Amino acid sequence: MAGTKKKQQKTKTSKRPYIVGFWTLFGIGLLAVVLIFLMAGWGAFGKMPDFEELENPETNLATEIFSSDGETLGKYYSENRTPIKYDDLPDHLVEALVATEDERFYKHAGIDAKGFIRAAVFLGQRGGASTITQQLAKLLFTEDVARGFVPRVFQKVKEWIIAARLERQYTKEEIITMYFNKIGFVYQAVGIRSVSKIYFGKEAKNLKVEEAAAIVGMLKNPSYYNPIKRKELVKQRRNQVFVQMYKNGYLSEQEKNSLQKSPLNLDFSPEGHDEGMATYFRVYLQGFMKDWIEKNPKPDGTEYSLYRDGLKIYTSIDSKMQQYAETAVEKHISHLQKEFDRKNERNKTAPFRDLDQEQINNIVKSAMRRSVRWREMEGQGKSEENILASFDKETNMRVFSWDGIKDTIMTPKDSIFYYKGFLQAGLMSMTPQTGEVKAWVGGTNFKHFKYDHVKQGKRQVGSTFKPFVYATAIDQLKLSPCDMMPKNRFTIEAGKYGNVKDWSPANANGEYDGMISLKNALAQSVNTVTARLIDKTGPGPVLDLVKKLGVDTENFSNGPAIALGTEDMSLFEMVSAYSTFVNEGVYVKPVIVNRIEDKNGTVLYQHVPETRDVLNKEAAYVTVNILEGVTQYGSGVRLRGTYAKEFDHYKRGVTGYPYDFKNPIAGKTGTTQNQSDGWFMGMVPNLVTGVWVGAEDRAVHFPGLTYGQGATMALPIWGMYMKDLYADEELDVSKGDFPKPDNLSIQIDCDEYNQENQSETDSIPDELDF
Template sequence: MGKTTTNSKKKAEKRRDYSRYKAWFWSVFAIGIMAILFLFLLAGWGVFGSMPTFEELENPETNLATEIISSDGETLGKYYNENRTPIKYEDLPQHLVEALVATEDERYYEHSGIDARSTLRAAVYLGKKGGASTITQQLAKLLFTENASKNPAARVLQKFKEWIIATRLERQYTKEEIITMYLNKYDFIYQAVGIRSAAKIYFDKEPKELRPEESAVLVGMLVNSAYYNPVRRPELVEQRRNVVLGQMAKNGYITQEEKDSLQQIPMKIDFTPQGHDEGIATYFRAYLQGFLKDWIEKNPKRDGSKYNIYRDGLKIYTSIDSRMQEYAEEAVKMHLANLQKEFDRQNKNNKTAPFRDVTLEERNKLVRDAMNRSERWRILKDMGKSNEEILKSFDQKTSMKIFTWDGVKDTIMTPKDSILYYKSFFQTGMMSMTPQTGEVKAWVGGINFKHFKYDHVKQGKRQVGSTFKPFVYATAIDQLHLSPCDTVPMSLYTIEAGKHGNQNDWTPKNSGGEYAGMVTLQEGLAKSVNTVTARLIDRVGPKPVIDLIEKLEIDSENIPEVPSIALGTADLSVFEMVSAYSAFVNEGVYVKPVIVTRIEDKNGTILYQHVPETKDVLSKEAAYVTVNLMEGVTRFGSGTRLRGSWAKGSELYERAVTGYPYEFENAIAGKTGTTQNQSDGWFMGMVPNLVTGVWVGAEDRAVHFPGIAYGQGATMALPIWGIYMKKVYADKQLDISKEEFPRPENLSIQIDCDNYGKNGSGEQDALPDELDF
């Protein structure tokens, strides 16, 4: 009996002990829950750092790139602090969304921002069996919290913030909106912020064009884009891609057979960087920045603040056609790469290379001037270095990356030698424009924007040579009603001092040295006979010619009112020349060039819409006859190489000129131009709905070919036009005209020189009159 009583007491004591442990456990558990809730409250109150307001959740602050869009709907480039262009959920491929959910958050559609099961698993196993962050939490971290701290306690507190923000985001947005925001915000490195930039940079595609295995690559990067870097660690990224495909199969988004098939596909990256110096139309994009800066100054937001092209997500719709721009850049590279080889070959024994017609002393001065203007000089001067120290630094060899036509090259040379190296390169300015609308279709300001920032389309002005002559001819035709068939002596012609503001007698010489006989005006322009142009400007005077170019929006401030302007002594830009020539094709109507057709804000609201600006500058008849004269240039003048394969097999063809044979058969009007010492080569080419101008020359006018064979505009510039137009005509979608130039009704000026002077019976009535000049 006593023993039984003792056992009962022991059992009662055990029950009391168990009850105490149970009470203790639930007390601790309750305290823990209350502590967690209290931490949530503290985090929500902002004790652990500021929390987003309702307004911030409604409109998360983002840096949105301004997108530059071509006339054919392609992205030419962007201006950005972060290269992010938002995309809508409906523009995401379904397999991309499925890959994201399968890999990052399997129960995404079941939770409200926090996945309790994953959180508990992460806590029990200390993260060794996977993390607990949902897609919503990852978005919260990207939008409103700092990067993860290395301090465990701080990281725990940050997690509380992420959880609270995640639940608020879930209440504020739909699941689809959260996925879209997350993919638009994530940084895929290489300036690829957001899924659209990533698809373009790694695959050169829009997101909707991605294949399932490509989507898997991008989703695989989400865990750590710097580590899973497709450019530097392709094998590792391919392994990660296959893990993503495995997750898609595990969650039923693809079959096992599809997974096996996709995992066998070799990973292929089409890496297309989108830096400010990369891509197409780089010179145009740089000029466009100036245009936008002026527009922003004059067009503030409603609240008075200014637009910011680096973060406001504007859409700039331009006139540039991405296909024509690519063809223009390809034509420049094809021709100038070969022309440069020939120039370098001819310079091998030139003691003052790359300069010509200078002494060694003059060469040294040119180099010294370049040093003084260099960034290196400025930086060292700011550091307090003396001139002697700076000069010495230019002779110290250093490793550098240099531009070559075969790509960027690592080398070792002195800064002084690099100056000489870069000065040896031929540059170009090229612009293409639709004359009827003023839309600029292609803009190539140089050979490589990263290494040569100077824009030779709008910024640069160079002597135009004989490409100025059509303005003289047009003035004479408009005033005197001349026919292309009228004849003029080729003999030497002097305009005496005092006449037309001349200070001295002016007697121009013909480049071929021929002065005997008569030529028609058509032949005079086609063969660029200087004495013919001199007679014309003497007859009409320099002022009407200047009046005409002013109407054509050419800056005449530095063009003197003297007869010698007739031969192209003025420095003009490619931009001015192309827009002015366009008026000839457009029946005498000048249309101001257009580069921006529309600007929209990030919501699609139109902020700017282009309104065409036009004015009459010439009669239809005078404009058409001038074009007809320039057709002679490509039929039997300096532009005849566009018509056939005359250069094939010649030394010129083999060494320097690319793109032959052109063999164009359609109507082409044009004019070549070559300046003194072959420093500048020009070609202006026109068809009924496209006018294109090309200039080629070096930075310094002392850098040029020694002879006219390679130094003339027909060799330096015309081939770029020919290659470009062959490519343009090959693209049937562009619809570039091969028709005749439109002829005005009731044309009173005779342009058919074969029948000029014949009566109705076809017999000779009278010979063409010699003009009384």
């Protein structure tokens, strides 16, 4: 018995070191864990947020661009994020998130102990333990996922600490809101508002149950669960979210079964800088904003960030008008391109004309030097010889075509010839009374053709310059649209206005006999009449008028040839100048931004109109009246749907154009030398729209006037655009008469005018002395 007691006592003694050792190790481990948590909280394993950061977590907010009718045109961002409030989150979106990502979200304080134990026991095979709050902590304050076991443990500790702090500082609703505002998907979709707009084309508050479930399902791995590349996989994942919602009581079994059968109806609308609406406008606006930011610092003296401060820019663009404009350009140019390509089939120097091989080589080499390929290879230290050789090596390419993107094999040099052969277009539409720019189309496809043909590009304006000569003459000499002028040849001798030789312009139709009224002369674009007018006014007053109309005339010549549009002007300048005629002689500087706000809605900028009197009301109105003749019996008459000599390229063998406008329209077509540029400027009382069509290089053009004139190249875009505007009654585009000044002293009714004058000869004012 004594031996047994001794044996038991000896056994207890022998086990004691193990027990002491276990509790010692446990205590050390516990202290180590506490120490790790304390050190993490102190920032030993990386920066931790302080109280202020928790109240105001750093978030990159996209600057949003709004149209005048409240639609989002685009964004500027380093992260495409636009925050929304909890009230804008539909209940089923929140329910789908909680059911799928964190079933006990409303019961825990940031860390789900039950979920952690389950994950530890089953090694994550039955789901992870990361709560929504922990996921938010990782999104807000920790860097990308750490590599390696130990770094990952330390990061997880930081997430737990931050999660606990978040739970103390915010309500569950605020945590949900912050989480949805931080989630990031592919295709520059950051935050639930961007995600819902990009994938489903709607605001988050309008998401249906099946759409909300798809978004929550993709959260598991947005790159892998990509609905554009793996639609069926995303649908399967969405259906699993329905299972979780049923399991947690958010859906009935019948609802779950019905929803699982629904298709994955995407409305993919990417918001990248190359996609979306008004791409060319957004680039110009970006420059405007950078200038504004430089001149307008924050109250603390620091500079606003266009890409992170969540500014709101309210522009003058009307989203419907912009869409109609883009559609008109695309529809017309895609058809016109086919005819252009057909005309080039037998052109040995296609797409160029009128150039020798040396000139073509110079154009192509210049394009090479401007290319990304050249810059990259030059940056790598490659010799010019090696760079040039690379342009002759065939490579796989994806190129633009009007039938969609094409996969092909060609040399980079051949791709230059290929892209040079595309016709381009520009359109700008403006309200003359306010200066608000309502539509801006700078080209045919921004992703492939970056050059903006509204503001950046300047081309010869041809006969669209003539109204400035007429307006000057009317203002100086009080001419009537009914005044008769001789069509015969007219010469301005060398030296009279600094011209180095005699100038005697020819009429395009070759007619020089008889007399013609001013209204008919402009309608038929009679060059000799325009030459007579600028001879009487002198080029100087015409240039003065054009400058007052907002045109940069610094590089203009001062000779009489400017009367026929030899100078280069932008579409932006042309539209604002023509708007002055409609606005009773008052120039209004074009407006693109009405208001700028910060992310809190504080107004930082409010547009103040800039105006100046340029013409008296009478001269402006008479000029508009003369321009109405262009669409009544001149080159713009096809807008009436009653006449067209030229081939209608939309439907072979059919003449006439499908516009059939009955309302007053003033306008002017323009065609430059060798058909390099086609213009049409069209005006109604509350909208002025200009259209330009041509190619990147002036040596790329139609061989003749049938297709190469402004009436065929540009006018149809204006016609299709206006037809859509008139069909949309909400836009309220005018069909009425142009406003007529009171007590008009210049006679515009030619029937009454002819009764007042005994003969056509007597109708010519003595001071003109033709």
